Amino acid sequence: MTINWKKEVEARREDLMADLFTLLSIPSVREDEKATADAPFGPGPKDALLKFLEIGERDGFVTKNVDNYAGHLEYGEGDELLGVIGHLDVVPVGPGWDSEPFAPEIRDGRLYARGASDDKGPTVAAYYALKIIKELELPVSKRTRLIVGTDEESSWQCMDHYLEVEEKPDFGFSPDAEFPIINGEKGNTTILIETGGKNEGTLSLISFASGMRANMVPESAEAVVEVSGDIDAFASEYQAYLEEQPVTGEIKIDDKTATLILNGKAAHGAMPEKGINAGTFLATFLSDYDFSDAAKDYLTIIADFVHNDTEGVKFGIAHEDDIMGKLSMNAGVFNFDHNKDVNTVTLNFRYPKGMDGASIEKAIQEKLVHTTAKAVEQPGGKAPHYVPMSDPLVKTLLETYEDHTGLKGHEQVIGGGTFGRLLERGVAYGAMFPDSIDTMHQANEFISVADLINATVIYADAIYRLIK
Secondary structure, three states: OOOOHHHHHHHOHHHHHHHHHHHHOOOOEOOHHHOOOOOEOEHHHHHHHHHHHHHHHHOOOEEEEEOOOEEEEEEOOOOOEEEEEEEOOEOOOOOOOOOOOOOOEEEOOEEEOOOOOOOHHHHHHHHHHHHHHHHOOOOOOOEEEEEEEOOOOOOOHHHHHHHHHOOOOOEEEEOOEEOOOEOEEOEEEEEEEEEOOOOOOOEEEEEEEEOOOOOEEOOEEEEEEEEOOOHHHHHHHHHHHHHHOOOEEEEEEEOOEEEEEEEOEOEEOOOHHHOEOHHHHHHHHHOOOOOOHHHHHHHHHHHHHHOOOOOOOOOOOOOEEOOOEEOEEEEEEEEEEOOOOOEEEEEEEEEOOOOOHHHHHHHHHHHOOOOOOEEEEOOOOEOOEEOOOOOHHHHHHHHHHHHHHOOOOOOOEEOOOOHHHHOOOEEEOOEEOOOOOOOOOOOOOEEEHHHHHHHHHHHHHHHHHHHO
């Protein structure tokens, strides 16, 4: 039986886009301050989950809501279970958008909205792929579950809870990365550098803030400083620094209080070298001044060990594996308040085989021995994950990609973490193509409409090959 997958997808293009627009209009950012027992990550992620399951019910799928943490829809019969795992939560919006982030719009063949590429667009593509198989009533020998989480961009509590109470798929993929395939993912751990807050030097650091998530390169930073000396000279020196560096910013003076603002460039925390870290640039400027005690440690550590180093070289933890590549380090969140006893720099590491979180924490602590700071690894780290090219899952997905693109498939390892690693035989598969522009976690996030349609075609054929 020959199926024209492209024709089947095109016949449903209008419906696909309508459902995707509906989901993209929901601001599904995790909001802990609004979380309840019924909405564990806030109202937005819950609303997105309910709407997705409603769409599945409309189309006749068997659906299940798992305590508003996650949910699934299921199709087919058989002992084996294929899992296709996406997510409906999105990272915070941040500045710099040319359109409303939750008012999706198409411009020049691109669909702009927060979540368009990460991960609502690809998840809806996978949904329509399974919907086509169902509507064509194709014979299958395995079950398929399209599983959606609501906390992928934070702590993965959604899937932790889901897998505690639901059947774990035997194999599967996550539509949350790029083609031809991601069959390896680096380990992931987050480490806090903690200092106190007290400081009483010629300058006093009142506050320092930058970043929203550990897995995002901070686009902006702000510091409030009390200056007992010549504040005008301080302001002039800051302006000169801004002109010398690849950043922008401003300084506001109110008597002896200076508020420094600096703007860099956002990027995904798995590829920190693609961003300009506003937090480290601002701290590096301030580190040359006469701060004392905890503030001096805080600023100096950032300047000496973090600034312009995304591979952990200065901490002595740079490491490379032949298959998995290099360690990466992203300083994602900076929080300092002189009234607080604990202030933090949040470092997120993506590391290859041959390392672990404990060894990274130990190496950092050794570098901090002459300061008041300490390194603390956070719970929830993940070990490196790899599915060999010989696995039938990998072979099938690559063959499908090759058949539809005419391009040669090959293995890839990324620093980003996807739900594919939840399964021993799990990978990430699309929806970006080799020539796609990656705007995940950035302002003006978009997905090419052509890429979205082509990914749906590949997903439909791939899922059917895996379950027929």
